[in-house]
Amino acid sequence: ITEHPVLVLSLMYRSCIFSCTTASSIDVPLRGAAVQSSTYEGWSAGQAIDGSCSPDGKDSCTHTLAMDNPWWRLQLDGVYRVSVIEITNMYSTRKWLDGVEIHIGNSLVNNGNDNPRCAIIHDVPDGLTQTVHCWGMEGMYVNFYKPFNTTYLMLCEVKVYGGRNPFYQSKSSLVGAAVQSSTLPGWSAGHTIDGSCSSGGLDSCSHTGQMDNPWWRLHLDGVYRVSVIEITNMYLTRKWLDGVEIHIGNSLVNNGNDNPRCAIIHDVPDGLTQTVHCWGMEGMYVNFYKPFNTTYLMLCEVKVYGGRNPFYQSKSSLVWGWG
Template sequence: CGKASVFVYIFIYYESASLPNVAPSGTASQSTTLSDSARAWNAIDGKSDPVYYHGSCTHTAHDQSDPWWRLLLPGIYRITAVSVTNRDELAERINNAEIRIGNSAENNGNNNPRCAVIPSIPAAQTATFQCGGMEGRFVNVYLPGAAKVLTLCEVEVYGGTVRQTPTGPVSMPCLAGTASQSTTLSDSARAWKAIDGNSDPVYYHGSCTHTAHDQSDPWWRLLLPGIYRITAVSVTNRDELAERINNAEIRIGNSAENNGNNNPRCAVIPSIPAAQTATFQCGGMEGRFVNVYLPGAAKVLTLCEVEVYGGTVRRL
């Protein structure tokens, strides 16, 4: 299902004497996904089965630099502890992973403050790390270094709400934001692939968009179900031919003229490294159209994920 992330908050204070596992209420994503049986949500499915081949663990692509797994909570939480269940074999792959918690989407949340470093977790075991009430809506497990693989068989996050009750959907339901694009190369490269919740940057895994070859001024557009104040847009680039994204523009506004590409510009994307995600701050620009527009002749536009952060101004 496609998701365009939109956050709306009323600020209150809440504290629970018995803090629950809040991970199942969030949305999980990861840097890459090895296969359909290893998706990010497996880590919050309530099953701590450590046998990878039973199909309840996550797994990033092989030999990736700085792989990560991220939980987006439906508000800002005070996190007291995070428990991680390791797989039954190749247990050393978790060594030196970092748990990071905070409210910044910069670098996919991996720049947030660090709760703990995981020195190791024995095979098929669970370890709990105390976070001392750190506040945030992002909880990341981040494994820095080259040629790494990150597998998690369960992640539990214990905490209580600090400043959140949603007045609208925290994560918009499937295709409530509707994606379209100027042309489509094939059925496996349709516009909605950029909001399917899967940031796998390997184009041939089938979770990226792709316009027709050698098109003039290709574009991708998200139509939101109302007018939103957009604070930031994150774009995940493909793993090869990364230079194709160079000089694309993010445009936000309410005009459908020229398919929305005449709306005000939030940012120009100078480049995004292969298989990486970059976040662009839009400063609260208002609109119901969010476009990625690539001006010029003989261009191809591919997006492996687009995330849009903001709050409702007026629903239509």
């Protein structure tokens, strides 16, 4: 499966005083540990998670040496779905944050800088706090990384908000109604969400007629952040799922197939279940779509896991509920 993490940057400026007074009293960063690629004298990595939004300098900000590709990393106390990151910049160092990438994931390859990217920072006014939305991306490492540069990296405060991945808390899949582009007699769209993982055929799988660009769509009972999708394939029909795209969103343009893409399915062994991570993509429609083909689309079971976006439920990251 080729997975495509969502790369979205949403920016809102606010003063540091406002940010500090409205932020949660329980912040994920305070339960993690920070390191950086190098340390300029006295400007330690931990000062970016000390709870102080002061952008004044040495006693409240981090600072690397001038070096190739500097980075700063926060290790959280577990694996979280990160919804929002707030970054406070120092006075007079606006240019050092321009172009910095934020990466989130569970790998320490390249010091964590090869994890999926949430955003690229641009235009952070001196001394102000900026909010970046990462839409539920999963990880225990949050990296700030300035690639392709010999420069400094400086941060005055980083606050990370999120919640536990509901897939690991509760194996209760989301509910909804299914439709498909056409139906071979007896192979209804609803068979794919009947709770049976049997890959035996007519009584347990969906099946379109042969047609151009076949699709299957699940209409959830609300707008969710989708974290994980499990797909069970039928025996002897491996080729029909190869190249199928998974799309998630809130639009019914082109029957929902123009919504943002989570992944492209490749190489699903006959009769087996495969797991796809969609990193908190938002939507009420989940589509399986086979473009540029005249073919069938068959699915034996689809289970979708996720929850409501915790950022809009509560600003207290460690007590947010999902689902």
